[in-house]
Amino acid sequence: MFDLRIENGTVVTPEKSERTNIYVLDGKIAQLTDEVLEAKEVIDASGKLIFPGFIDPHVHSRDGGATHKEDFFHSTRAAALGGLTSLIEMPNAVPAVTDAERFKAQKANLESKAYIDFAMWALCLGRLNNDDLQELDELGVAAYKFFWGYAINKSNYNLVYNYEKGDPNVIPPLGDGEIYTIFEHVAKTGKPLAIHAENADVISELTSRLKVEDYENEYEALLACRPSVCEETVVKTGISFAKATGAHLHILHMSAKESVDLLKEAKEQGINVTGETCPHYLNLTNKDFLRVGTKIKGYPPVRYQADQDRLWEGVEQGIIDSIGSDHAPHTAEEKTGSLFKIPSGMCCIQTIVPLMINAVSQGKITANQLAAVLSENTAKLYGLYPRKGSVLVGTDADFTIVDMDLEKTIHMEDMYSISKVTAFDGFQVKGFPVQTIVRGRTVMKDGKLTCEQESNGEFIPA
Structure with a gap:
């Protein structure tokens, strides 16, 4: 007898949509068939779409x-409420994930709180930890993150947005030579080197001569x-470094139309480059500032309608491979004040799936394309496939069940995160x-969390 039968739904993958029954045993997909077989639990998904877990x-x-x-307790529960079955946690915590010891400590910390499954990033610091990257690979990190153009706090390796040159407590932004060596080291692992692409020198120069009163x-x-x-400019340099070193470059939170064009050209040349954008770049423009105020602030910034249009083309045409939330909450107090002083980032882990489903309803992408950018492509990109991101026998029974007819309004007070400030x-x-299933276990149904365990999620090595 099987543990679970999911029946009468339409299973959606990047390749096809079909009616089939899914059978689960011991947390794995055991059989896909039209037959009705005995199971301890039955989920009737009539009229619903069943996606490989987002x-x-x-x-x-x-x-x-x-x-x-x-x-992590709150973010993973917010994720489940929003229809996510797995996430990949960024490395810039305190302490940052920069070596084997810190990786193991953070893994244990996250395991004690995880409500859904998770993988982990490692942080690149140039010569400070180039020699640690191989061991981090062996421990199962999914990818390496480099904050191109950012200064780093010397004591905890967190980002420093504003600093005085010569500050002994700050590691200034790395030069291109040291960045090139990061590409060389990450290339040896075969895993993605993901970049935050902003040119710090240009930003500094333009900021120094800015007069806010000159603008609308x-x-x-x-x-x-x-x-x-x-x-x-950073994307161009990154692509050149990837071509020269053989590293897999992944461009995070793409916000500009030019980046889509550069990514397309690089792929056509056979360079190992992939890209990500986020729902805020796909759903907001500069005009929304008058409506949402400082909640809109993120880096890189939400730009213009022409940028949004090109980003959607990139998603629809398969140029952009993956969608990420860039969930980075701040308190309401922190997000109040001058745009030039408040931190960047917002609460958005619970809204990434609804916003992308809405794009299907609007005809911007198909349900099959959604299965690609929120599941299969992402799993493949980060070395989690086919355990994650697939509907194949023998893989984890992770599913997101969607009601395409259900209409809702996103409310800030419904966010499960500690800090709920969102531009949406x-x-x-x-x-x-309407239902989130992790390894055969329902963790969310009809907007309610359904597991009582403190820790339900597992670490996924890449």
């Missing part, structure tokens, strides 16, 4: 170091300091996740 590869849970904003509003002034050329408060969506 994965968010870009999550900052602030655990540890800033748990007044968020922690503060957000237009912010965009003037961080124009798309800041992203474009009041946003209306059609299509919504």
